[in-house]
Amino acid sequence: xxxxxxxxxxxxxxxxxxxxxxxxxxxxxxxxxxxxxxxxxxxxxxxxxxxxxxxxxxxxxxxxxxxxxxxxxxxxxxxxxxxxxxxxxxxxxxxxxxxxxxxxxxxxxxxxxxxxxxxxxxxxxxxxxxxxxxxxxxxxxxxxxxxxxxxxxxxxxxxxxxxxxxxxxxxxxxxxxxxxxxxxxxxxxxxxxxxxxxxxxxxxxxxxxxxxxxxxxxxxxxxxxxxxxxxxxxxxxxxxxxxxxxxxxxxxxxxxxxxxxxxxxxxxxxxxxxxxxxxxxxxxxxxxxxxxxxxxxxxxxxxxxxxxxxxxxxxxxxxxxxxxxxxxxxxxxxxxxxxxxxxxxxxxxxxxxxxxxxxxxxxxxxxxxxxxxxxxxxxxxxxxxxxxxxxxxxxxxxxxxxxxxxxxxxxx
Numbered sequence: 001x002x003x004x005x006x007x008x009x010x011x012x013x014x015x016x017x018x019x020x021x022x023x024x025x026x027x028x029x030x031x032x033x034x035x036x037x038x039x040x041x042x043x044x045x046x047x048x049x050x051x052x053x054x055x056x057x058x059x060x061x062x063x064x065x066x067x068x069x070x071x072x073x074x075x076x077x078x079x080x081x082x083x084x085x086x087x088x089x090x091x092x093x094x095x096x097x098x099x100x101x102x103x104x105x106x107x108x109x110x111x112x113x114x115x116x117x118x119x120x121x122x123x124x125x126x127x128x129x130x131x132x133x134x135x136x137x138x139x140x141x142x143x144x145x146x147x148x149x150x151x152x153x154x155x156x157x158x159x160x161x162x163x164x165x166x167x168x169x170x171x172x173x174x175x176x177x178x179x180x181x182x183x184x185x186x187x188x189x190x191x192x193x194x195x196x197x198x199x200x201x202x203x204x205x206x207x208x209x210x211x212x213x214x215x216x217x218x219x220x221x222x223x224x225x226x227x228x229x230x231x232x233x234x235x236x237x238x239x240x241x242x243x244x245x246x247x248x249x250x251x252x253x254x255x256x257x258x259x260x261x262x263x264x265x266x267x268x269x270x271x272x273x274x275x276x277x278x279x280x281x282x283x284x285x286x287x288x289x290x291x292x293x294x295x296x297x298x299x300x301x302x303x304x305x306x307x308x309x310x311x312x313x314x315x316x317x318x319x320x321x322x323x324x325x326x327x328x329x330x331x332x333x334x335x336x337x338x339x340x341x342x343x344x345x346x347x348x349x350x351x352x353x354x355x356x357x358x359x360x361x362x363x364x365x366x367x368x369x370x371x372x373x374x375x376x377x378x379x380x381x382x383x384x385x386x387x388x389x390x391x392x393x394x395x396x397x398x399x400x401x402x403x404x405x406x407x408x409x410x411x412x
């Protein structure tokens with residue numbers, strides 16, 4: 001049948017509901033997505049959104065984190081709260097017969113979250129431990145430094161995990177306020193599917209969400225990546241160089257040429273050993289173990305980025321080759337052989353991206369979230385199939401900004 005867009009009205013607020021019936025297994029899966037509630041909302045406290053999500057995972061005051069986890073485990077209910085740049089997502093899946101119990105547990109969480117000093121200190125200790133381990137994660141260091149340079153002084157540029165200094169500053173009052181402002185009806189989108197009727201899903205969701213405040217939803221905003229190239233080098237005791245690079249990419253989610261960006265990105269750097277980047281950097285010159293690049297087009301920001309890992313002795317040569325590959329790609333575009341291979345993969349692998357209920361619901365949500373009608377991916381595939389080399393290369397030439405590379409390097 002495929003996913004359909006419905007809605008429910010709770011306290012006068014119309015809440016979008018993306019629904020798909022699937023009776024292959026007696027399972028029900030649900031996500032409540034809160035818009036503009038991710039790390040973009042951290043404000044002056046980097047890491048606040050992620051910290052707040054971890055606090056919700058501590059369960060209810062009545063049960064505590066151990067009792068809450070045990071109650072879920074006893075009924076094989078999967079539950080978790082996760083954070084992204086733009087959204088906070090509460091997800092739950094269970095056997096059909098346990099779904100009502102799962103909803104009851106979530107309703108208890110909404111009304112009685114474990115926002116106690118004990119839970120707060122536990123989350124702070126765990127978070128500090130994660131940040132301590134990250135000090136020796138060179139990929140993390142290089143990638144976060146790149147994001148900070150590309151999106152300096154914007155809500156996109158700070159570290160979603162926070163820093164030791166920012167986590168130390170977070171108070172329980174900050175978490176309470178963040179959850180009060182963001183876990184609200186006006187920010188909610190529901191994604192639900194499985195062995196449940198549309199009418200039953202709508203009824204149960206209405207009963208669950210009525211416990212939330214109405215709240216407010218604000219404009220997300222859009223942030224451009226920096227067009228001033230920078231370079232940051234961090235010295236560590238390592239024989240490998242971790243090189244992350246990025247640049248502006250002038251495109252928004254509603255751009256009608258996004259499908260061309262998908263094809264161009266696939267050819268340049270996101271298709272593994274078949275990509276231009278991997279072929280030139282690793283296969284022909286042996287300058288890196290891996291080389292990858294892609295374009296990222298989000299509602300709040302867009303950019304081009306990539307990475308390579310190589311011996312420290314080869315890092316300068318590898319960087320020069322990356323620059324040459326990108327410059328030549330912008331100037332001369334793709335070949336017919338590369339376009340044919342990209343079409344073959346993107347069209348041929350489509351069934352694999354549509355196998356599970358989770359995949360289909362996730363795709364349907366992203367279509368809705370980015371302002372497209374459900375099922376739009378089919379039209380996009382038709383456009384990819386009809387794309388000519390001339391059209392593709394004309395598009396590539398219109399994006400010379402990907403040459404404005406900012407570099408983040410961890411090396412010896």
